[in-house]
Amino acid sequence: MTDRRTTIKLIVAAAAGVPALRAGAAGMLVPGAAVPGELRHYVPLMSGYGPDPNLVKAYEKGAFWPLTLNPQQRQLTTVLADLIIPADEHSPSASAAGAVDFIDEWISAPYPQQRRDRLTVLNGFVWLDGAAQLRARQPFATLEEAQQHALCDRVCDASRAPADLQEPARFFALFRNLTVAAFYTTEAGRKDLHYLGNVPLKHFDGPPVELLRKLGLDQGFPSAGENE
Numbered sequence: 001m002t003d004r005r006t007t008i009k010l011i012v013a014a015a016a017g018v019p020a021l022r023a024g025a026a027g028m029l030v031p032g033a034a035v036p037g038e039l040r041h042y043v044p045l046m047s048g049y050g051p052d053p054n055l056v057k058a059y060e061k062g063a064f065w066p067l068t069l070n071p072q073q074r075q076l077t078t079v080l081a082d083l084i085i086p087a088d089e090h091s092p093s094a095s096a097a098g099a100v101d102f103i104d105e106w107i108s109a110p111y112p113q114q115r116r117d118r119l120t121v122l123n124g125f126v127w128l129d130g131a132a133q134l135r136a137r138q139p140f141a142t143l144e145e146a147q148q149h150a151l152c153d154r155v156c157d158a159s160r161a162p163a164d165l166q167e168p169a170r171f172f173a174l175f176r177n178l179t180v181a182a183f184y185t186t187e188a189g190r191k192d193l194h195y196l197g198n199v200p201l202k203h204f205d206g207p208p209v210e211l212l213r214k215l216g217l218d219q220g221f222p223s224a225g226e227n228e
Contacts (some may be wrong), residue, residue, distance in 0.1 A: 084175075085183050090192055129149055
């Protein structure tokens with residue numbers, strides 16, 4: 001994988017006797033397959049959208065719905081998010097900016113899109129750990145960084161991924177999008193983009209007349225110097 005700015009700004013089995021992970025290594029799990037208990041038994045505890053939250057109130061994690069990720073999955077989320085957006089001299093890593101909590105909240109929400117994304121993410125975790133076990137007999141989160149990059153490079157571009165890795169590639173694309181959304185909506189991410197946001201101005205001169213003229217939108221606007 002390339003470095004953060006190049007990428008963003010241009011933007012399995014554990015062992016042969018574990019059938020659930022063997023399915024994950026072959027491709028991706030499907031709804032209803034024999035998978036770890038958390039994935040198999042998850043049932044949303046609410047439906048509909050409910051009332052809007054109070055946007056000036058601080059809420060505890062899990063205040064709206066039960067969260068999904070267990071400690072091992074949070075560790076994997078941390079490692080993978082930081083491979084996508086590592087810390088550098090300008091800004092913190094994705095996990096330091098809160099990406100793990102963002103992703104956990106997102107995939108735990110009971111709405112249709114989030115429920116689909118939840119299955120994709122958890123299946124992707126199964127594939128990553130299964131592939132890591134086949135390669136180095138240890139979970140993905142504990143691999144050396146070069147080994148982690150090597151596995152991710154196989155699925156980081158769906159156009160280059162082989163047919164049997166298209167589902168893991170879709171997982172990686174989703175996880176990357178969630179990581180980027182999490183990071184670049186924080187103060188640290190906005191600073192990294194040099195995004196100023198809503199800054200109070202003493203006066204607003206409007207768009208440059210030269211640009212409006214070039215776009216054919218200058219009718220009614222005075223030429224430069226007419227108001228002087």
